[in-house]
Each structure stands twice: as structure tokens, then as C-alpha cells.
Amino acid sequence: MVGRSIYTTSGKCRQCHKSFQLEKEMTRGKVGYGWNEVPEGSEKIVAYAPLDIADRRWTIAISESMDATTALAQQSTRQYTLNAILLSIVVLATAVYITRMHHLRHQAEQEAQHLHEQRLLQEQLDRNHLQLLEAERFATVGKMAAQVAHEIKNPLSSISLNTELLSDELEADGREPRPEARQLIHSIISEIDLLTGTIDDYLQFAHFPKLQKKKTFLGDIFGGLQQLLQEESASRAIALQFSVHRSLPPFSADARLLRQALLNLIRNSFDAVGNKGRVRVEASGQNGYVRMEIIDSGPGVSPESVPMLFEPFFTTKPKGTGLGLVVARHIIFEHGGTIKYEPTTAGLSRFVITIPLEQIPPREEQA
Numbered sequence: 397m398v399g400r401s402i403y404t405t406s407g408k409c410r411q412c413h414k415s416f417q418l419e420k421e422m423t424r425g426k427v428g429y430g431w432n433e434v435p436e437g438s439e440k441i442v443a444y445a446p447l448d449i450a451d452r453r454w455t456i457a458i459s460e461s462m463d464a465t466t467a468l469a470q471q472s473t474r475q476y477t478l479n480a481i482l483l484s485i486v487v488l489a490t491a492v493y494i495t496r497m498h499h500l501r502h503q504a505e506q507e508a509q510h511l512h513e514q515r516l517l518q519e520q521l522d523r524n525h526l527q528l529l530e531a532e533r534f535a536t537v538g539k540m541a542a543q544v545a546h547e548i549k550n551p552l553s554s555i556s557l558n559t560e561l562l563s564d565e566l567e568a569d570g571r572e573p574r575p576e577a578r579q580l581i582h583s584i585i586s587e588i589d590l591l592t593g594t595i596d597d598y599l600q601f602a603h604f605p606k607l608q609k610k611k612t613f614l615g616d617i618f619g620g621l622q623q624l625l626q627e628e629s630a631s632r633a634i635a636l637q638f639s640v641h642r643s644l645p646p647f648s649a650d651a652r653l654l655r656q657a658l659l660n661l662i663r664n665s666f667d668a669v670g671n672k673g674r675v676r677v678e679a680s681g682q683n684g685y686v687r688m689e690i691i692d693s694g695p696g697v698s699p700e701s702v703p704m705l706f707e708p709f710f711t712t713k714p715k716g717t718g719l720g721l722v723v724a725r726h727i728i729f730e731h732g733g734t735i736k737y738e739p740t741t742a743g744l745s746r747f748v749i750t751i752p753l754e755q756i757p758p759r760e761e762q763a
């Protein structure tokens with residue numbers, strides 16, 4: 397074709413070129429691509445673009461055999477497909493992994509929740525079991541206490557009555573009884589008082605009432621106890637102090653029974669202190685609990701006695717009943733609380749009570 401015009405082709409030219417369409421496009425200064433159609437031999441793909449250099453227009457064309465091009469395209473398609481498959485596998489594997497992890501985490505969370513619920517249930521069961529044991533023990537002791545109290549109470553009342561009659565008799569007609577007689581009567585009366593106290597302890601068991609909770613101000617209970625024990629503490633030179641932290645709100649409780657429990661503990665402190673010393677009763681509210689402490693300057697509980705403190709009939713006193721702490725613990729237990737012996741860091745004897753700060757029902761709040 398060298399030296400000839402594409403517009404005036406001869407048959408000779410047609411031996412190699414089926415058409416001159418591409419060449420014509422190039423001379424028109426177009427950009428494009430096409431196929432160089434050759435009657436025989438391999439077909440070629442041609443890409444072309446015009447280029448202006450020094451006021452002359454040139455056309456640059458690049459050609460490549462179709463077979464080589466398709467082989468290249470096939471190769472890159474294969475590569476591309478392979479990459480796509482690999483990518484899909486990676487994405488799929490990641491998705492499966494994430495789903496599995498999510499599932500495992502969910503399973504672990506559920507198991508943890510299940511364990512937590514089981515532990516709570518177990519704790520509740522343990523508490524119920526303890527309460528049941530406590531109730532059973534209390535009922536057994538209560539029955540015995542009722543019998544003993546019943547058998548002693550009647551004769552004791554008649555002894556008390558007769559002693560008073562005897563005392564009156566001795567003083568009849570304005571007679572002055574002999575000092576020995578007066579002394580004897582006095583000691584009979586104080587023994588009767590002691591026995592009455594014992595019976596009262598027993599009766600606390602025998603007629604343990606159902607809790608009657610209502611809005612309770614601990615300050616009121618403390619005030620009542622202070623008044624009750626004022627004379628005794630003064631005569632025995634015992635400094636008795638009560639304090640309620642002002643942050644402690646009123647709470648729902650059986651005030652009468654709570655007072656009984658505190659009185660039993662304070663009486664023990666008085667016994668421990670003897671005739672000169674200090675007894676402190678403190679209350680505060682913390683983390684949804686009322687905390688009460690009964691601290692005294694007595695000798696404290698000996699280590700071997702500590703495990704037996706709350707056993708029925710355990711006493712180290714010649715005339716003790718060993719019931720005061722059992723009753724106190726039962727009352728605290730009935731309020732859902734705990735009581736334990738826990739000496740202070742300074743070594744003072746201390747009983748610590750905690751009771752859940754129970755919400756006061758709105759009906760009572762208004763009352």
C-alpha cells in the first residue's frame with residue numbers, strides 16, 4: 397500500500413485489505429478502534445488517535461492480533477474471576493466467623509445470666525432454709541418455754557401475793573416488825589422479781605407475736621429506752637448514750653419487738669459492765685440498711701463463748717436464762733436482718749444489727 401491512495405485502490409490492494417474503512421476514519425482525524433479486516437491471515441484490532449505536530453496532522457495507530465488480544469482478555473478475565481471468587485470466599489468466611497462469634501458471645505452471656513440467676517436462687521434457698529431452721533428451733537424452744545413459764549407462773553403469783561399478805565400481817569395493828577423479818581421479806585420479794593424476769597424471758601418465746609410493721613422512727617424507740625433505763629443507769633454509774641444519725645429515715649418495722657430486741661442487748665451490756673462503765677447505742681442508714689451498734693466497756697465475750705452466743709439457754713450468768721440473745725436474733729431475723737458479735741478495733745464489746753430499710757407503704761406514709 398506504500399505510495400498509493402486509499403481512495404483509489406486497485407484489486408491488488410484488496411488482496412491484503414478487505415476494506416479501508418479504518419484508514420478513512422483515521423484520515424478524517426477521528427479517535428476510535430476497529431478491526432483490520434484481512435481476507436486471509438489473522439485479524440487485528442487497531443486503536444487510533446490523531447496527533448497534531450508542527451501544523452501537520454498525524455494519526456497514531458496501534459494494532460495487535462485478535463488472537464493475542466483475546467488471549468490476554470481471557471487471561472485477565474480468568475484472573476479477575478479467580479480474584480472475585482477469592483474475595484467472595486474471604487467475605488463469606490468473615491461473615492460466618494462474625495456470626496459464629498456473635499452466637500458464641502450471646503450463648504456465653506445467656507450462660508452467665510443463667511448462672512447468676514441460679515446463684516441468686518441458691519442464696520434465696522439457703523436463706524429460706526436458715527429461716528426454716530430458725531423457726532423450727534424457735535418453735536421447739538417456745539413450746540418448752542411455754543410449759544415452764546406456765547408451771548412457774550401460777551405458784552409464783554401466789555407466793556408473791558402471800559408474801560405481801562405476810563408483810564401486811566407483820567405490820568398489822570401498827571406493830572413494827574423485827575428488822576430480820578423485814579430483811580427476809582425483802583429478799584423474798586427480790587427473788588420473786590428475779591423469777592418474774594426469767595418467766596418474762598420465757599414468755600417472749602411462748603407468745604412470740606406476728607410482726608406488725610408500721611412507720612417507725614428509731615429516735616422514738618431510743619428515747620423510750622433512755623427513759624426506761626435512766627434510773628438504773630444513774631444508780632449504777634453507767635453512762636448510757638443513744639444516737640441516731642440524722643440521715644436515717646423512718647422505716648417499716650415492728651417498733652415494739654425492735655425495742656424488745658434492743659432492750660435484751662442493752663440489759664446484757666449492763667450485766668457485762670457491772671457498776672461503772674459506758675454503754676453506747678448508735679444507729680445509721682447505709683446502702684439501704686439500718687445499722688445499729690450496741691457497744692459497751694465490759695470485758696467482752698470470750699472467744700470460746702462466741703460460737704454459742706445465740707444458742708438457746710447458753711448463759712454464763714448464775715441466774716441467766718440464755719434466752720435474751722435468741723429472742724433478739726429471732727426479732728431481727730423476722731425483719732429480714734442479721735445480728736452478730738463484732739468487737740470494735742479498740743477491743744470493745746459490740747453487737748451489730750443490720751436490717752433492710754424497708755419502704756413505708758404510701759398508705760402509712762400519709763397516716
Ligand SMILES: Nc1ncnc2c1ncn2[C@@H]1O[C@H](COP(=O)(O)OP(=O)(O)O)[C@@H](O)[C@H]1O
Nearest residue numbers: 664665668696711712713716717718719720721
Ligand atoms: N455485752 C455482752 N458482753 C459480754 N458477754 C455478753 C454480752 N452479751 C451477751 N453476752 C454473753 O452471752 C450470754 C447469753 O446472753 P443472753 O442470751 O442474753 O442470756 P443471759 O443474759 O440470760 O445470759 C451471756 O450469758 C453472756 O455470757
Ligand SMILES: [Mg+2]
Nearest residue numbers: 660664720721
Ligand atoms: Mg440476757
